[in-house]
Amino acid sequence: MHEGIHVALKAEQIGSVFNFPITNSLLLAWVIMALLIGGAYFFGRSLRTIPGKFQAGVEWAFEGALGYMSEVLESEALARRFFPLIATIFLFVAVINVTEFFPGIGSVGFLHEGEFSPLLRAPTTDLNFTLALAMIAFFTIEITSIAVLGFFKYARKYVNLKSPIGFAVGLIELVSNLGRLISFSFRLFGNIFAGEVLVLVASFFIPYVLPAPLMGFEMFIGLIQALVFAMLTLFFIKLAIMDPHEAH
Secondary structure (H helix, E strand, O other): OOOOOOOOOOEEEEEEEEEEEEEEEHHHHHHHHHHHHHHHHHHHOOOOOOOOOOHHHHHHHHHHHHHHHHHHHHHHHHHHHHHHHHHHHHHHHHHHHHHOOOOOOOEEEEEEOOOEEEOOHHHHHHHHHHHHHHHHHHHHHHHHHHOOOEEEEEEHOOOOOOOHHHHHHHHHHHHHHHHHHHHHHHHHHHHHHHHHHHHHHHHHHHHOOOOHHHHHHHHHHHHHOOOOOOOHHHHHHHHOOOOOOOOO
C-alpha cells in the first residue's frame, strides 16, 4: 500500500531562478496563464461585426455575467469595473481544475532522491497558490470598501465604542473578515486535493474502470469550485460597499 500510493501535500521544487524556487504547480500556473493570454489575444483578433456561433456564445455568456453582476452590485459602473477580476478568477481556476486530469499532468516527471516528482501539478492542489488567490480577493474587497465608504466609515465597521454590544459585534466582524482568508484558500484547496487523492486511490484499487468516471465528476466539481470562488468574491465585494448599518 505504501509503495503503491504516493501523495505529496507539498508542491515539489523542480528548479530555481535567482534563488527563487520554481515548483511544479507554479510552472503549470504559468502554462495556463500563457494559454489564456494567447487564447484571448487570438480571440480578440478574430472578432467580427457579424459574430459567428462561437463569438455569439462567448458574448452571450459575458453579457449574462455582466448583467448578473450589475444586479448584485446595484451598479453597472461597479460591475464593469470588477468584471475583469471576477471573470479572470473564474476562467483561471476553471481551466486549472479541468486540466488537472489531462495526460501528462502529474504523470510525467523525474526521480528525485528515489521518489517520483511530477513536472506539472495542478496549482489548486497547492495551498500556497490558493492562499495567494485568497489574499488577492481579500485585499481587493477591503480596498474597495475603503474607497467606496471612506476610511472612517470603514473603520466603524470594526471599531464601535458606542456600546459594549457594538464593540463586541465589531470584533466578531473583524475576526469573520480575517477568517475569509482561511475559508477561501482551504475550501478550494481541500475540494480539489481531495478529488485528486480519491482518483489516485481508485486507480490503485480498481484501475481502468473506476478512475474515468471519477475524473469526469471531479472536473465538474472543479468548475463548480471555480464558480463558487468567483461568486463569493463578488458577494463579499457587495457586502464591503454596503453602509455598516445597512449591512447589519
